[in-house]
Amino acid sequence: MNKKSPGFIRFFIYGVVLLMVIADVFYIPYLHRKLNNIKILDVESGSPVVLSPFSLKKETILLTSDFVDHFSKYKSPFNDGLTFNELIKKYIRNRWADHYGCMRGTREKKRIHEGIDLYVPENTPVYPLNDFGIVTEVNDNPHYMVKAKYTQPDGTVDSIKIEYGKTVRILYPEGIESVYTHLNDVFVTLGQEVNGNTEVGITGLTGNIRNSGKPSHLHMELRDAANSSFDPRNRLRFDQGSVSYFLKHLKIVNK
Numbered sequence: 001m002n003k004k005s006p007g008f009i010r011f012f013i014y015g016v017v018l019l020m021v022i023a024d025v026f027y028i029p030y031l032h033r034k035l036n037n038i039k040i041l042d043v044e045s046g047s048p049v050v051l052s053p054f055s056l057k058k059e060t061i062l063l064t065s066d067f068v069d070h071f072s073k074y075k076s077p078f079n080d081g082l083t084f085n086e087l088i089k090k091y092i093r094n095r096w097a098d099h100y101g102c103m104r105g106t107r108e109k110k111r112i113h114e115g116i117d118l119y120v121p122e123n124t125p126v127y128p129l130n131d132f133g134i135v136t137e138v139n140d141n142p143h144y145m146v147k148a149k150y151t152q153p154d155g156t157v158d159s160i161k162i163e164y165g166k167t168v169r170i171l172y173p174e175g176i177e178s179v180y181t182h183l184n185d186v187f188v189t190l191g192q193e194v195n196g197n198t199e200v201g202i203t204g205l206t207g208n209i210r211n212s213g214k215p216s217h218l219h220m221e222l223r224d225a226a227n228s229s230f231d232p233r234n235r236l237r238f239d240q241g242s243v244s245y246f247l248k249h250l251k252i253v254n255k
């Protein structure tokens with residue numbers, strides 16, 4: 001063993017300690033200032049609050065306003081550049097039967113139509129409504145059944161199985177899901193990440209459409225995080241909002 005080794009090790013340790021002190025004195029305050037530049041818009045008791053990274057109590061993923069603005073806008077499922085209003089004008093056949101909320105079922109088993117029917121030619125490719133999505137359900141069984149609620153004449157609610165046929169469900173960053181049914185074919189897999197140009201399937205005649213006497217169409221539903229359907233007209237007709245615009249007007253103090 002070289003006698004000089006212990007001296008060298010001591011010198012090395014002093015060096016490391018010195019670097020740690022420099023880090024403490026200069027670099028950590030620098031990082032602190034950097035982190036303090038981050039403002040976090042959060043909710044407390046239903047009101048907006050601004051937090052700093054140091055006052056966050058739980059692991060948090062931050063989304064920029066650009067992210068929210070970009071991914072809360074929707075487009076046509078046929079990727080044809082049509083706005084949602086144009087889509088309805090062009091592809092809805094009967095406004096008393098094809099829209100969300102129209103009556104379905106029988107007098108004994110009343111239920112509502114939980115989507116909208118868009119009459120495009122059979123085998124029309126369908127795409128996500130958004131530039132990003134995750135496939136949360138795929139079924140390529142042409143007789144695939146889905147549970148739905150119906151109301152009996154005495155007002156009690158029960159569930160019934162409806163034949164949806166080949167189905168694709170896609171989740172968008174806003175937490176909304178679209179469901180496409182009666183497809184002739186599906187081209188995606190469960191969990192797959194898709195974009196606005198991903199062909200997820202083609203329209204068709206599977207499911208209960210075969211017994212209804214109706215021509216091929218896309219049955220499209222929108223569902224929230226609780227899996228409740230809602231009228232696409234209430235959400236998709238509105239696409240001009242901007243979180244950045246809101247933030248420009250916001251005047252609340254740091255917490």
Ligand SMILES: [Zn+2]
Nearest residue numbers: 115116117219
């Ligand atoms: Zn339908």
